[in-house]
Amino acid sequence: MKLSAIAEFLNGELAGDSKKEIKNVGKIESCSPDEITFISNPSYEKYFHTTKAGAIIVSKNFKIPESVSGMPSRVPLIRVEDPYMSFLKILEKFSAKIKLQKAGIHKSAVIHKSSKISKQNTGIGAHCYIGERCVIKKNVRILPNTVIMNDVEIGSNVLIYANVTIYHGCKIGDNSIIHSGSIIGSDGFGQAKNPDGTFTKIPQNGIVVLEDNVEIGSNCTIDRATMGETRICKGVKLDNQIQIAHNVYIGENTVIAAQAGIAGSTKIGKNCMIGGKAGIVGHIEICDNVIITAAANVSKSITAPGWYSGYRAVEQKKDLKKEVYVRNLENIVKRIEKLENKKDNMN
């Protein structure tokens, strides 16, 4: 892509060789001469004179830093309103060139005749299996070796990577992405204890619903409800290896980092952020706009927005205060010793 075309695409002002060919995007500290990069955060300006970039996206009022050599820089610049958002756009542009799966159905895929697969630009990869009575809409891509069981509904513009499993009856909303190895709709963990110590399996009869614009990372597990549904609302983004138990509800635009786990029937509000490895027990409610830090364990409902942290999570302010006291215990004991010694001296 020529620099002139990139400048036009970004609605920016180009200073430099308009015919230069750019082949990819890169980080300012490590990119190569056929890559474009950006400066948004001033702390990266130090790389301005050393970068090998073929071009840099900067803000309209960007001032070129002085070089140690005093020599003027010759790197082409594209000046835009918001360099970070412009860079995301061009990153997207280059990413879109990677075609992950052709439209059409691969001849090795096994698809039950009762399922309806859109013919409008939907592609199903090699060795996929699609069960009975499924509905798959337009512009969907399903990569090789993914298994979709009976009665699954998949909306438009959905991207499902390889080796995914979607159990019977689950529903996937428009524009959603599911990464490899994730399991949608496996049985919730329901076992009724018998008097002899053995367990009887409680049938898991519900489904999982992913609403629109949801992204699920790789090797996640989202269990079907015992009855009713496990629901992941629109705009929710999950990182990798996340466990969502049966009958959980996750509100709109909540994001969850890797290896977090949410136990059964818990309801998470909208716009929450849950850190990596965090654990949330079952049957509680987390209100909207809550931030749970990495590795925190939440065992009670949270009813006020804000930050929560700790091995037994509380408001972060309280948690950090407690930690300060604990780290100060050696001094506390010294103070007691001093008092005891004075005592002794006095007696």
Place this chain on the structure above:
Amino acid sequence: MKLSAIAEFLNGELAGDSKKEIKNVGKIESCSPDEITFISNPSYEKYFHTTKAGAIIVSKNFKIPESVSGMPSRVPLIRVEDPYMSFLKILEKFSAKIKLQKAGIHKSAVIHKSSKISKQNTGIGAHCYIGERCVIKKNVRILPNTVIMNDVEIGSNVLIYANVTIYHGCKIGDNSIIHSGSIIGSDGFGQAKNPDGTFTKIPQNGIVVLEDNVEIGSNCTIDRATMGETRICKGVKLDNQIQIAHNVYIGENTVIAAQAGIAGSTKIGKNCMIGGKAGIVGHIEICDNVIITAAANVSKSITAPGWYSGYRAVEQKKDLKKEVYVRNLENIVKRIEKLENKKDNMN
């Protein structure tokens, strides 16, 4: 299913329209008119007059709560000895209607000719692979894209979901269930350090044995033994994303919640309950009837039944007491300050 048939199936007394058709089961607070629900816990009686259920399973001596309107309820009731167990039965009845996999071998499955697959109602799905010298007994269902390597033995009535991998030589007992994405028999993590800092792989020569009536959730990993076997005893139930290392032994009827991990050569007793995200180090023993709470980390053998909790797990009573003291540190310091001030005043 007609209400009369359900009442008969549950050996209950029906009061209401015996010809009513019930299509599914549901939760009392959210079910629809063609679903049946139940009341076992009195805290759900508040929904009695507002539920849209087509029928409710209640106990023999259930008293209909008064309605605000004073109008009598018209919802059909089925009175039984134990509403919860009766509900599980009917839940099971409706679940059984979902046929996950036909009997017979799908033509796209690849099965080595030296393997013996029962012809009595065993079904193997599309794109499955079954290696050499395997034995698979009757009433087994293996869903699409599952891989079973050489010399694996699978008992009767086993259900293996899609995209499962079972490594060579492992044994799966009767009536077991393995959910999607789980890996049975991958190599244990054995690496011998060389003087130059590199590692030499220690071959993992053993197997994994799942005894009868075991259930494994989705995306679990159970490693084969270095020598001998990793053994999951009968009736053990694992939730999702659980890691069981090489040479671990898990006693009968122990249940383990999601994302827990057990390190190498550890032996867990019978009838234990291990909470989600709990971690147990290698080479220790946990006796029978131990309950380890969620996110607890166990680093020493446990020799007495009971509850254990905490980041460094101890008896839960001790752990909670410690926590109370820690939360009280601000007050403790205030008491010291008071003593110090009195001191000063005295000097």
Place this chain on the structure above:
Amino acid sequence: MKLSAIAEFLNGELAGDSKKEIKNVGKIESCSPDEITFISNPSYEKYFHTTKAGAIIVSKNFKIPESVSGMPSRVPLIRVEDPYMSFLKILEKFSAKIKLQKAGIHKSAVIHKSSKISKQNTGIGAHCYIGERCVIKKNVRILPNTVIMNDVEIGSNVLIYANVTIYHGCKIGDNSIIHSGSIIGSDGFGQAKNPDGTFTKIPQNGIVVLEDNVEIGSNCTIDRATMGETRICKGVKLDNQIQIAHNVYIGENTVIAAQAGIAGSTKIGKNCMIGGKAGIVGHIEICDNVIITAAANVSKSITAPGWYSGYRAVEQKKDLKKEVYVRNLENIVKRIEKLENKKDNMN
């Protein structure tokens, strides 16, 4: 394998029946008469007279323990320099007999014609998928149902188990092993927040590089870089269910135990050991030769070699000291009470 052949293979001295046939290796406490075992650690000498082993590998200067019965042992011995390393060799010898995958390409595999697969002893299993422009070198084994997307490079002597997914553009070094269910190169978790609370996906344009001699356990997830690469250096060994986020760098010969997670852009040094369930936040650096204990959470860069532990990891010495103080809090409070009482008595 005859004992004489084993003794020769190990360059050891055999005392006993040289024609005895050994069929496998075993643990001294549980092996059978056709298995060979070893004694390296003196604590296992107690099994010398009770083991059923067909032969025992011992050190050159091993002294036969006295038996209770006074009867001399008749078990054949092979005396070697280093019994443990010799045992690993013979373990390897027996393991090598298990052939996991034949050379050649299974007829059900789908391989794009633009990909180059070595004909020198490389084997690709049933239902594998290999995308466009891949290069796979000699002596590689790829087990059934593994998916390799476009533009992937795989070195020589690589072993990839079943149901693995490798995303487009990733590179796998020579002699590496990837266990089942692992996902190499899924998108990093990058989401830019919009003013309305929704998120825009940040394209993940980089790759994952595994250098030579890397081993990845089962159900791991290693995300591709946003730009550039996520790099796992040579000799790194990962256990199961490990999460490596985008742009992470892991130095040579570092080993990581199961269920650990490393957040984005963090750099781990060489020769580190990271315990199971440990968590490391993003954008920090861990220097060489650091040991992080199981379940530790690291939130700051570590600049000195040594042991680190704790829910909020610090140097292990500090962490354990803090823990001692916390456990002693009941006594601390008693000492304060005593001081307060004396005070009261004095007033």
